[in-house]
Amino acid sequence: xxxxxxxxxxxxxxxxxxxxxxxxxxxxxxxxxxxxxxxxxxxxxxxxxxxxxxxxxxxxxxxxxxxxxxxxxxxxxxxxxxxxxxxxxxxxxxxxxxxxxxxxxxxxxxxxxxxx
Numbered sequence: 001x002x003x004x005x006x007x008x009x010x011x012x013x014x015x016x017x018x019x020x021x022x023x024x025x026x027x028x029x030x031x032x033x034x035x036x037x038x039x040x041x042x043x044x045x046x047x048x049x050x051x052x053x054x055x056x057x058x059x060x061x062x063x064x065x066x067x068x069x070x071x072x073x074x075x076x077x078x079x080x081x082x083x084x085x086x087x088x089x090x091x092x093x094x095x096x097x098x099x100x101x102x103x104x105x106x107x108x109x110x111x112x113x114x115x116x
Contacts, residue, residue: 003105006051006058027055027064032071039068039082049086050097056088063087 010028013020029052033039044052044066052064064086072079 004054004058004101006055008055008059011059011061022060023062025059025061027052027059027061028067029055029064030067030069032069039070039080041082042084043082044084044086052086053089053093053097056086057090057093061088 008027009030012026012028013024017024029048031045031048033045045068048066052066056062056064066082066084066086068080068082070077070080
């Protein structure tokens with residue numbers, strides 16, 4: 001797919017691995033929730049889950065760490081961090097999300113062509 005893109009915050013692997021394979025890599029999605037600094041530990045906010053899934057799909061990794069951090073003193077809070085390991089859900093990507101994205105892309109492309 002040449003029209004799908006994503007933006008990983010970081011791709012990491014164990015330091016002793018000098019030539020990592022995709023299986024060694026972990027995608028990192030980091031958030032600092034400015035408007036909602038209350039964390040629900042052990043969970044990924046629902047609206048970020050698709051972003052994490054597609055970043056794994058695009059980078060061809062099987063796992064990601066979703067990281068939320070509230071710095072000490074931010075809006076009167078103490079330091080808080082939520083780290084959740086997420087595994088790629090190919091059934092959701094291929095069975096639900098990708099068909100919708102492909103339909104959206106086709107409609108957008110058609111609309112763009114008609115404007116010419």
